[in-house]
Amino acid sequence: MTSAAALAAPVAGALGHRRLQQARNARLMRIDTPNGIDEQGFVRIGGIDQWISIRGESLDNPVILEIHGGPGSSNSAYGPRTRSWEKHFTIVRWDMRGTGKTLGRTGADGQGGMSFARLYEDALEVTRHVHARLGVDRVVLVANSFGSVFGLHLARRHPELYSAYVGTDQNIHDAGRDDSARRALLARLRAAGKRKEASIVEEMGPDKRAWTAGQYAAYAKITVTTDALTFATMKSVVMKSLWFSPLHSLRELGDLAKGMSFSERILPETATFDDWADGTRFDLPFFVFQGDQDVLTPPERAQRFFDDVQAPVKDFALIDDAAHFASFRHPERFLDLMLTKVRPVVTGRRQAVVAR
Structure with missing residues (x-):
């Protein structure tokens, strides 16, 4: 067997396993349920085509809009997970400007302005699109990781659009104090x-407000790769989810990787954000479900912020064996x-619990 053939065999095997x-x-x-929905495609949001997926077995169920990290x-x-x-x-999933399928649609030059404010306005437009498409007045806002930075701003300013806020891998900013x-x-x-x-971490210094986008990315990479x-x-x-995704070609996996590098430019502008100063009152049910061993967005900080939150209903839970x-x-x-704490509140099937 030639060296080229020897190299090709495991690659072919990996690709074959991937296809299966x-x-x-x-x-x-x-x-295939009678009242279900399965839509994926591009919607004009903020002047560009952005990818949105809407899936569920019954249109009578509450709607979740995810804001990814x-x-x-x-x-x-x-x-699949x-x-x-x-x-x-x-479940509504959206590839933000600069991310995944949205990035792949028109490339980096077709993404328009990349800023926190621009993506925030996109999120509002996506919310209103979902309201109109599904005929609902409010959706459950589920925000993951960096998406929870947008999530807190959206929930504070527009409680009329959302039936509840759920943060997971909740990111809390305090203008660099902690x-x-x-x-x-x-x-x-x-x-x-x-x-x-x-x-490398020492050289960055303690003040994240002085970090570059590259330093933010390096910090995250070191944190992820050195915690078991x-x-x-x-x-x-x-x-594994990326490699075996039925929605993504090999080229689109490349777009997902490019999206992380392309989008990191907005990180420095959030360094001065202060969630306590912005306000701890939320006029909607407020939930945080955090990994008990999260070293990127530590649960202790999320708990401190949650303790100061004033909301009609609120709850905090740790997910064991989770980073x-x-x-x-x-x-x-x-x-x-979601079923025991959130769904009963947004459907009105449980008497509201007095916020702690």
Whole structure:
């Protein structure tokens, strides 16, 4: 066997396995209920075509609008993992400007302005599009990771659009006052003898307001790859979901990777955000479901903010054995929280609990 043939054999095997698993996932994703919906396509949002998926087994169910993280980290590949959610909710997934299929549609030059304000306005427009398309007055806003930065702003300013706010991998900004996560990372790196990584983090300094977009990305990469549970989740949940996604070609997987690099430019402008100063009153039910071992968005900070929140109903829960990507690592546990805590409130089938 030639060296080229020897190299080609495992590649062909991997691609063959990928096609088989994609086919299985495509069968799993089929929706054939009489009142179900399965739509994917491009909608004109903010002057460009943006990809939106709407899926669920019954249009009578509450509607969830997800705001994905990153920035630039699409949730579109997690459909097979979260298939059970669609029995109880209609799930709307959106590839933001600069992300995934939206990025792939017209390339980097066709994305228009990239800023937090621009993406925030896009999110409002997507919300109103979903209202009109599905004939609903409000949707449950579920925000993941960096998407929860948008989520808090949306929930504060527009409670009339959303029946509840649910943050997971909840990101809390305090204008740089709390450096505990960075100090914990440095301690972990030094204990593991990772001098190179520790040196990189030390050089960034404690004030995130002075970090560049590249430093934000480097910090996240070091945090993810040097924490055992987070790294295991990246491999077993994130990478597998991407590789076996029935919605994505190999070229589109490349677009997903490009989206992370392309979108990181908006990170520095959020460094001065202060969620406490912006306000802890929310005029809608407010929930946070956080991984108990999340080192990227630590649950302790999310809990402190939650404790100060004033809302008609509120609840906080930790998801055991979960780091970042908690809802996708344990989708059934997350669904149970949505069914027991959120769905009864938004459907009016449970007497409202007095906020703690």
